[in-house]
Amino acid sequence: MAAPDTYFCYACLRRHQTASVTGRGHRRFDIDADASTSAVQAHIREFDLQTKGVDAAFRILGFRGVEIHPPRFGRGWPPREEVERRYRKLVKRHHPDAGGDPEAFRRVQWAVEVLRRYRPPEEYRADRDPR
Numbered sequence: 001m002a003a004p005d006t007y008f009c010y011a012c013l014r015r016h017q018t019a020s021v022t023g024r025g026h027r028r029f030d031i032d033a034d035a036s037t038s039a040v041q042a043h044i045r046e047f048d049l050q051t052k053g054v055d056a057a058f059r060i061l062g063f064r065g066v067e068i069h070p071p072r073f074g075r076g077w078p079p080r081e082e083v084e085r086r087y088r089k090l091v092k093r094h095h096p097d098a099g100g101d102p103e104a105f106r107r108v109q110w111a112v113e114v115l116r117r118y119r120p121p122e123e124y125r126a127d128r129d130p131r
């Protein structure tokens with residue numbers, strides 16, 4: 001298969017022309033390249049990418065205003081159950097078997113994987129925040 005002309009960038013949450021300057025510079029944020037690796041999220045091991053990835057994942061699942069404080073990405077995370085609830089809702093809506101958009105479907109799956117992986121330890125959860 002030929003290299004695609006465009007790809008979806010999770011840093012910018014939009015598509016880039018692969019051959020453009022931004023497209024070349026952001027190639028490591030390609031959501032499909034990231035999702036297709038068997039070592040999950042291999043491309044977002046770098047700290048800066050983790051922050052962008054977590055932020056993008058929240059926006060893909062429709063969460064707004066979550067403050068990400070590296071390195072634990074702590075405070076203000078929605079409860080785990082809420083993340084999973086939104087995931088199930090969106091994945092049903094975008095499922096290709098039900099006529100959904102395969103790209104949107106992959107994006108939602110990518111997002112939930114990122115949030116499962118980088119979720120802070122329980123003591124950082126918003127609902128246990130002592131403030």
Ligand SMILES: [Zn+2]
Nearest residue numbers: 009011012026
């Ligand atoms: Zn980009």
